[in-house]
Amino acid sequence: MHPLISYFASLDSPGVYLGWGAFQIQLGNLIVILVMILLFVLALFLPFPSGKKRP
Amino acid sequence: MSIREERKTEPVEEYYTWTGKARGWLLKHLPADKLLPQDQPSYVASWIYVFGMGAIVSLVFILVSGVVLSLNGPAWYHVSDFGHFVNSVHLWSVELFFMTMVVHLWGKYWMAAWRGGRTLTWITGMGAFLVSIVAAFTGYLLQTNFDSQWIAFEGKDALNASGIGAWFNVANLGQIFGFHIVLLPLAVGAVVALHVILVRMHGVVPPIDAAETDAQLSGPDRTEATR
Numbered sequence: 203m204h205p206l207i208s209y210f211a212s213l214d215s216p217g218v219y220l221g222w223g224a225f226q227i228q229l230g231n232l233i234v235i236l237v238m239i240l241l242f243v244l245a246l247f248l249p250f251p252s253g254k255k256r257p
Numbered sequence: 258m259s260i261r262e263e264r265k266t267e268p269v270e271e272y273y274t275w276t277g278k279a280r281g282w283l284l285k286h287l288p289a290d291k292l293l294p295q296d297q298p299s300y301v302a303s304w305i306y307v308f309g310m311g312a313i314v315s316l317v318f319i320l321v322s323g324v325v326l327s328l329n330g331p332a333w334y335h336v337s338d339f340g341h342f343v344n345s346v347h348l349w350s351v352e353l354f355f356m357t358m359v360v361h362l363w364g365k366y367w368m369a370a371w372r373g374g375r376t377l378t379w380i381t382g383m384g385a386f387l388v389s390i391v392a393a394f395t396g397y398l399l400q401t402n403f404d405s406q407w408i409a410f411e412g413k414d415a416l417n418a419s420g421i422g423a424w425f426n427v428a429n430l431g432q433i434f435g436f437h438i439v440l441l442p443l444a445v446g447a448v449v450a451l452h453v454i455l456v457r458m459h460g461v462v463p464p465i466d467a468a469e470t471d472a473q474l475s476g477p478d479r480t481e482a483t484r
Contacts, residue, residue, distance in 0.1 A: 234356065242360050245304035252302070 311357035318350035370462040381452040395437040
């Protein structure tokens with residue numbers, strides 16, 4: 203099996219949990235939160251393409 | 258003469274039935290040029306204004322893939338390749354829906370989007386978020402695997418303790434199926450539709466620092482200095 207397919211097939215398992223003291227989070231949830239923060243920061247700083255000229 | 262100026266010169270029609278009064282109210286608060294505007298103010302040209310529409314597009318994908326799943330049933334989407342694909346489209350559309358909705362929420366929170374008479378727009382947005390969480394929860398319960406069984410029996414006691422267990426029984430698959438494919442989609446659709454109509458009625462909220470200077474502002478967004 204391709205390693206990528208076996209990785210996604212393994213997502214049916216309970217998952218990877220990360221913990222610091224009393225704080226614990228599943229890796230998938232952490233990735234989603236980090237992607238949302240990245241999208242928010244990019245939306246603030248990336249230039250927006252200019253639209254077509256209007257009369 | 259602009260559309261707004263033309264409307265001002267029209268004779269005022271007298272409404273004396275509830276249908277006529279409703280039409281008068283709608284024409285006053287949601288005229289065609291507000292419902293389907295030709296242009297948006299220049300401050301809308303920013304990526305932070307894109308995520309609300311991103312959430313709506315995701316919701317369309319959720320509804321269409323959900324209709325396909327419900328028409329074919331679990332015996333199809335648990336077994337066939339195409340069924341697995343549509344099931345995955347449904348899941349990932351929900352992931353995108355929540356991610357775009359949360360970034361939209363952050364953006365609107367930090368620009369205090371409830372300004373200028375937009376309180377109800379903010380409240381319906383929060384309502385859409387909360388109803389969507391319930392809809393997503395019932396979706397997790399419909400996976401019909403050990404995961405959904407675990408989630409149902411973890412959530413059961415909390416819902417019973419809150420007093421709604423008789424009407425919202427997470428261990429009753431048929432009832433949760435009804436909630437997930439009929440009642441909650443209607444609720445999410447209605448709240449989102451109301452939210453979008455309110456955005457059209459009040460216009461897209463301007464950035465905070467535009468309130469003093471931007472000549473494009475109108476209504477309660479304009480300060481005395483710019484009138």
